Structure formats: structure tokens, C-alpha cells
Amino acid sequence: MVGCNSRLDTLQAAVLRVKLRHLDGYAAARQKAADFYDAGLAGVPGIQTPVRRPESTHVFHQYTLRVAHGRRDALAEHLKVLGIPTMIYYPLPLHRQLAYRSERYPDGCFPVAEQLCAEVLSLPMHTELSPDTQDLIIQAIKSFLKS
Numbered sequence: 001m002v003g004c005n006s007r008l009d010t011l012q013a014a015v016l017r018v019k020l021r022h023l024d025g026y027a028a029a030r031q032k033a034a035d036f037y038d039a040g041l042a043g044v045p046g047i048q049t050p051v052r053r054p055e056s057t058h059v060f061h062q063y064t065l066r067v068a069h070g071r072r073d074a075l076a077e078h079l080k081v082l083g084i085p086t087m088i089y090y091p092l093p094l095h096r097q098l099a100y101r102s103e104r105y106p107d108g109c110f111p112v113a114e115q116l117c118a119e120v121l122s123l124p125m126h127t128e129l130s131p132d133t134q135d136l137i138i139q140a141i142k143s144f145l146k147s
Contacts, residue, residue, distance in 0.1 A: 002099045029127040030060040036131055037063055037123065040138035046071060046145050062089060063125040071145075072121050078144045084137055087122045 008016070019026075038049050048066040052058060067075050076086045093113035095105035107114070123137060 026127045027057075027059045029129075030125060031058070033125060033127075033129045033134065034058070034060045034063055036134045037138065040135065041065070041141065044142060044145060047141065060125055062087075062122045064089075064120050064122045066116070066119045067121055068119065070118075072119050075141065075144055076121055079137070079140055082140050084140055085124055088120065089122055090117055090120065093117050 034050070038052075041047050041049050046068045048068070050058070050060075050064060072088075076088070079086050093110055093116075094100050095102070095110055095113070096107070124133070
């Protein structure tokens with residue numbers, strides 16, 4: 001059903017009011033973590049890190065990779081076995097979701113969206129992510145891709 005997602009109640013608004021004072025610091029911590037992932041995964045075959053544009057910034061609410069050659073699900077399972085959480089936030093393109101499904105948009109009509117939904121995998125990303133934890137994640141990805 002097409003609708004509205006509105007989760008901000010009074011209590012959450014009060015917490016947000018306090019957290020907003022720290023927003024720039026949170027964004028900087030996430031950008032630093034993204035820089036670490038970018039450096040550690042640079043040049044790894046089969047992985048594409050998020051694209052960044054020099055004329056803009058990114059707060060990295062998510063750090064999402066593209067995993068080539070149909071290996072996304074196997075990589076996610078490998079990381080899960082090692083206790084590393086991952087997430088596929090967008091498993092279906094919009095035209096395949098029940099609320100938007102239509103005969104006007106059959107499978108294959110949005111090939112890029114369909115391909116991305118099959119390839120994307122988000123790694124742990126938060127303001128307290130340590131370089132040691134990230135290095136463990138990066139090494140786990142590299143070891144999987146060598147196999």
C-alpha cells in the first residue's frame with residue numbers, strides 16, 4: 001500500500017533536538033569511516049565502493065558496495081558466519097514492489113535498477129566504528145573474494 005512513513009513522535013523529537021547539536025561531528029565520523037573502507041577496498045576485484053563527487057559531500061547513512069559476478073549473497077553469508085552484519089536495504093526495485101506493480105512496467109524494463117538490487121550490500125557503518133573493526137571486515141571481504 002502506498003502511504004506515509006512518519007515515525008517522529010514527541011519523545012523522538014526531544015532526543016533529536018539534543019542530537020542535532022552533534023550532527024556535524026557524526027557526519028565527520030562516518031566520512032572518516034567511509035575513507036577507511038575506500039582505502040582498504042580500493043582496487044579489490046569484484047567490489048565497487050560508493051562513488052563520491054568532488055563538488056558534494058556524503059554523510060554515509062549507509063556504506064553500500066556493489067558486488068560483481070553474482071557473488072553478493074555468498075559474500076553476505078560469508079560475513080554473517082564471521083559475525084559481521086550486513087544489510088540489503090533495497091532488495092526489490094520500485095516497479096517490482098506490490099504497491100507499484102503494473103503491467104506497464106514488466107520485469108526487464110528498468111535493467112539498471114534490477115541489476116543494482118541484485119548487487120548491492122551495505123557494510124556496518126556508524127559513528128563509533130573503529131579502524132580495527134573495519135580492518136577485520138575488509139580482510140574478510142578480501143579473503144572471500146580470493147576464494
